[in-house]
Amino acid sequence: MTDVSENAIPENAIPENAVAEHAPGPIAERPxxxxxxxxxxxxxxxFRRSPLTVVAALVTVSMILAALLAPxxxxxxxxxxxxxxxxxxxxxxxxxxxxxxxxxxLGTDDQGRDVFSAILYGLRISLFVGFAAVxxxxxxxxxxxxxxxYVGGWPDTVIMRVADVQLTFPAILIxxxxxxxxxxxxxxxxxxxxxxxVLILSIGLSDWVQFARTVRAAAMVEAKKDYVAAARxxxxxxxxxxxxxxxxxxMGPVLVIATISLALAIIAEAxxxxxxxxxxxxxxxxxxxxxxxQRFLFSGEWWILLFPSLTLLVLALAVNxxxxxxxxxxxxxxx
Amino acid sequence: MRAILLGAAAAIALTALDAEAGTLRWARTGxxxxxxxxSQNEGPTTTFLHQIYExxxxxxxxxxxxxxxxxxxxxxxxxxxxxxxxxxxxVAFHDGTPFTAADAAFSIMRAKSEASNFRxxxxxxVEARVVDDHTLDLVTDGPNPILPANxxxxxxxxxxxxxxxxxxxxHNFAAGEDSFAARxxxxxxxxxxxxxxxxxxxxxxxxxxxxxxxxFPLDVTEIIFxxxxxxxxxxxxxxxxxVDFIQDVPVQDLDRIANTDGLVLGTxxxxxxxxxxxxxxxxxxxxxxxxxxxxxxDRRVREAMNIAINREAIRQVVMRGQSQPxxxxxxxxxxGWTEELDAFPPVDLDRARALMAEAGFADGFSTRLxxxxxxxxxxxxxxxxxxxxxGQIGINVTLDARPRAQxxxxxxxxxxxxxxxxxxxxxxxxxxxFNFLVHTRDDGFGSWNATRYSNxxxxxxxxxxxxxIDLEARDADIxxxxxxxxxxxxxxxxxxxxxxxxxxxxxxxxVDPEDQVLFKxxxxxx
Numbered sequence: 001m002t003d004v005s006e007n008a009i010p011e012n013a014i015p016e017n018a019v020a021e022h023a024p025g026p027i028a029e030r031p032x033x034x035x036x037x038x039x040x041x042x043x044x045x046x047f048r049r050s051p052l053t054v055v056a057a058l059v060t061v062s063m064i065l066a067a068l069l070a071p072x073x074x075x076x077x078x079x080x081x082x083x084x085x086x087x088x089x090x091x092x093x094x095x096x097x098x099x100x101x102x103x104x105x106l107g108t109d110d111q112g113r114d115v116f117s118a119i120l121y122g123l124r125i126s127l128f129v130g131f132a133a134v135x136x137x138x139x140x141x142x143x144x145x146x147x148x149x150y151v152g153g154w155p156d157t158v159i160m161r162v163a164d165v166q167l168t169f170p171a172i173l174i175x176x177x178x179x180x181x182x183x184x185x186x187x188x189x190x191x192x193x194x195x196x197x198v199l200i201l202s203i204g205l206s207d208w209v210q211f212a213r214t215v216r217a218a219a220m221v222e223a224k225k226d227y228v229a230a231a232r233x234x235x236x237x238x239x240x241x242x243x244x245x246x247x248x249x250x251m252g253p254v255l256v257i258a259t260i261s262l263a264l265a266i267i268a269e270a271x272x273x274x275x276x277x278x279x280x281x282x283x284x285x286x287x288x289x290x291x292x293x294q295r296f297l298f299s300g301e302w303w304i305l306l307f308p309s310l311t312l313l314v315l316a317l318a319v320n321x322x323x324x325x326x327x328x329x330x331x332x333x334x335x
Numbered sequence: 336m337r338a339i340l341l342g343a344a345a346a347i348a349l350t351a352l353d354a355e356a357g358t359l360r361w362a363r364t365g366x367x368x369x370x371x372x373x374s375q376n377e378g379p380t381t382t383f384l385h386q387i388y389e390x391x392x393x394x395x396x397x398x399x400x401x402x403x404x405x406x407x408x409x410x411x412x413x414x415x416x417x418x419x420x421x422x423x424x425x426v427a428f429h430d431g432t433p434f435t436a437a438d439a440a441f442s443i444m445r446a447k448s449e450a451s452n453f454r455x456x457x458x459x460x461v462e463a464r465v466v467d468d469h470t471l472d473l474v475t476d477g478p479n480p481i482l483p484a485n486x487x488x489x490x491x492x493x494x495x496x497x498x499x500x501x502x503x504x505x506h507n508f509a510a511g512e513d514s515f516a517a518r519x520x521x522x523x524x525x526x527x528x529x530x531x532x533x534x535x536x537x538x539x540x541x542x543x544x545x546x547x548x549x550x551f552p553l554d555v556t557e558i559i560f561x562x563x564x565x566x567x568x569x570x571x572x573x574x575x576x577x578v579d580f581i582q583d584v585p586v587q588d589l590d591r592i593a594n595t596d597g598l599v600l601g602t603x604x605x606x607x608x609x610x611x612x613x614x615x616x617x618x619x620x621x622x623x624x625x626x627x628x629x630x631x632x633d634r635r636v637r638e639a640m641n642i643a644i645n646r647e648a649i650r651q652v653v654m655r656g657q658s659q660p661x662x663x664x665x666x667x668x669x670x671g672w673t674e675e676l677d678a679f680p681p682v683d684l685d686r687a688r689a690l691m692a693e694a695g696f697a698d699g700f701s702t703r704l705x706x707x708x709x710x711x712x713x714x715x716x717x718x719x720x721x722x723x724x725x726g727q728i729g730i731n732v733t734l735d736a737r738p739r740a741q742x743x744x745x746x747x748x749x750x751x752x753x754x755x756x757x758x759x760x761x762x763x764x765x766x767x768x769f770n771f772l773v774h775t776r777d778d779g780f781g782s783w784n785a786t787r788y789s790n791x792x793x794x795x796x797x798x799x800x801x802x803x804i805d806l807e808a809r810d811a812d813i814x815x816x817x818x819x820x821x822x823x824x825x826x827x828x829x830x831x832x833x834x835x836x837x838x839x840x841x842x843x844x845x846v847d848p849e850d851q852v853l854f855k856x857x858x859x860x861x
Contacts, residue, residue, distance in 0.1 A: 080726070081719070081722045081723035081726045081732075082723060082726025082727045083723075083726075084723040086645060086648040086649065086652050086653070086720050086723065086724070087648050087651070087652060089652035089653070090652065099651070110652070110653065110716055111716070111719050111720060111723065112652070112723075276708075280733075280734070281715065281719060281734060281736065282719065282722060282733070282734055294565075294567050295565075295566050295567050295585065295587070296567075296587055297567050298567060298570050298571070298574070298587070298588045298591050299585075299587035299588050299590070299591060300591075301587070
């Protein structure tokens with residue numbers, strides 16, 4: 001059984017051969033540890049060779065860390081309205097407030113919320129919604145794509161026609177539709193607590209099509225390969241073949257799409273919150289902060305808008321660059 | 336020859352300019368909720384309808400009562416319970432039918448009907464009697480000295496039109512109904528509705544057969560109305576010359592507008608007070624985490640909340656100085672207002688916490704605040720600010736901010752326990768506040784009172800106001816009623832709004848303290 005599963009990674013064997021052309025040392029001296037082998041892989045080599053990608057990865061990782069550690073890094077908890085002092089409102093960055101004398105690194109917003117803390121906590125919400133929504137989209141997309149590609153027949157037709165219909169609408173419109181319907185069903189007293197989950201659901205459901213299409217195409221190719229035929233000969237069930245043999249080989253492109261989708265999901269969340277249908281005002285995400293900030297654009301309080309926007313821009317750009325690089329790195333045609 | 340040619344060219348150029356010059360592009364936060372003139376007694380709705388429909392008596396932009404569709408009015412000498420109105424002759428509705436006393440009587444009774452939002456204003460009227468084609472008698476259940484003040488927002492509709500289109504019944508907005516009258520109009524006013532695309536763009540054009548041509552400036556010949564909810568976008572539209580006139584000017588942009596060439600900022604103290612209402616009577620609330628008890632029913636909790644609000648901070652930061660903090664839900668223009676009532680309590684968090692503990696809520700409780708986000712100046716920001724202030728005395732408030740088209744039905748259907756409301760008093764008399772906001776919600780009274788407060792003794796006193804002709808005794812009653820309202824703390828007052836209009840310097844107008852725009856008075860330079 002295991003020897004058949006080994007077949008599931010023949011693709012990885014090709015890059016290893018390819019490494020030979022530009023690898024620094026002779027093949028004989030290759031390290032053996034799992035981590036060391038990963039560091040020595042083609043992917044790692046390509047990563048080190050692209051400074052832009054290294055920077056993008058560093059930025060992404062540090063933003064994720066900042067979000068995770070927000071309660072310890074942030075000077076204030078912006079989600080606790082009782083801790084705010086309204087008189088601190090509209091304090092410019094690094095300047096003492098006229099009434100209270102308090103100083104804030106990136107200034108405060110209209111409610112006296114420290115912008116720096118609000119960004120850290122906002123990042124948490126934005127990243128959490130992004131990851132969870134992509135996870136959901138991936139789960140739905142990969143499952144449906146595998147069924148469509150491997151089983152074929154009427155399930156394929158049904159799934160792909162639904163996907164086609166959904167593709168004719170912009171994802172953000174679908175997300176807004178789902179958000180609106182879900183909000184109608186949640187009881188008013190739970191609405192604020194549910195808002196984040198509803199956001200995840202609506203972005204996740206609006207984004208599965210990409211995954212399904214890619215996985216379906218990959219599954220159709222893999223299904224005709226010898227190792228699948230071999231697995232079938234040994235008598236493995238359809239579900240087992242799909243999950244253990246076909247799925248792993250269709251995962252490369254899924255990883256690329258997931259990374260790019262993450263950037264899109266973060267932007268979708270920001271868009272929904274910017275439009276006022278996403279995260280509640282007392283628990284602002286980056287989009288909510290931008291929505292609040294743009295009101296003060298004409299009156300000279302630029303910091304309320306600028307810093308959250310910059311954060312969103314840098315985050316989305318970094319994740320996107322990573323995704324782009326991953327797509328190129330995993331595409332054998334571009335070598 | 337050459338001079339004549341030049342003159343002709345100039346004349347042509349001028350007429351071309353005239354057509355252009357008469358157009359006024361108007362923007363404010365929100366759209367009229369409905370076009371049915373008796374459905375919603377709500378600022379932006381009545382403001383829009385005032386251009387199309389007319390009232391018997393008009394409050395002009397200074398607040399003075401002037402002739403509308405009535406040219407003369409007064410109580411009959413032989414019977415003080417009857418007010419006689421001489422109606423204007425030769426007035427026609429936009430569809431051409433003449434305006435008669437029968438239409439006026441029909442309109443009054445329609446505005447008094449079940450679904451109307453104007454019933455409180457006509458609570459004392461028992462009968463509208465047609466004397467002849469242009470004379471109307473209103474019979475009241477006792478002498479009512481302030482009846483004219485109650486008629487300035489009662490629009491006149493055509494009886495024939497209402498019957499032909501099956502809109503004798505008033506459009507029930509809170510129930511989410513649709514009706515012909517909610518989408519179509521037929522008034523006698525200075526402007527006719529050309530097109531309306533709700534929430535996007537409405538076009539009004541001068542009524543060529545208007546009775547007031549020659550009497551009013553009527554420089555504005557075309558009005559293009561665009562609701563722009565986002566404050567920054569609204570200001571950008573004005574700064575870029577895309578619109579000529581905006582209401583609901585965001586306080587953070589006042590300096591910028593005042594310092595821009597070609598723009599004028601008009602400022603006045605507004606006839607509108609912002610406050611919070613609480614469900615003070617229900618046994619238990621759906622929106623809190625306290626089982627079997629309504630924390631707002633405890634007067635100590637309400638008092639604690641009242642002294643936890645830092646009104647001065649709201650004025651300085653949220654309103655940037657553009658408000659007047661207050662301790663009463665009555666604007667300063669109104670009969671019954673005193674400085675003592677207006678004084679607001681200083682913030683005292685220690686006493687507030689002590690009161691909470693005394694009421695048995697030492698550990699606080701959580702509840703929900705319903706707030707509009709497109710109605711009052713910085714409404715959502717005020718709500719957010721008080722959420723923090725209530726948090727400091729242990730009340731954990733979740734904020735639910737919605738557009739006003741969804742917020743106001745919550746009050747109408749009693750689906751909120753804690754809400755924001757702003758109230759202006761077009762009649763300039765306390766009775767208007769009591770009728771709508773203090774009287775028990777029952778037949779024809781208290782339609783905007785979502786506090787569930789009910790005090791039969793007080794109700795009787797409120798109802799007796801309309802027929803009390805001894806003005807001194809009446810004022811004493813008003814003071815007594817205010818004393819109860821203040822002692823009970825059923826509302827938590829925040830401030831009186833300061834009103835700002837911003838417009839192109841082509842326009843010359845005064846600012847109406849009730850935020851009521853009457854374009855027929857606008858003067859346009861060209």
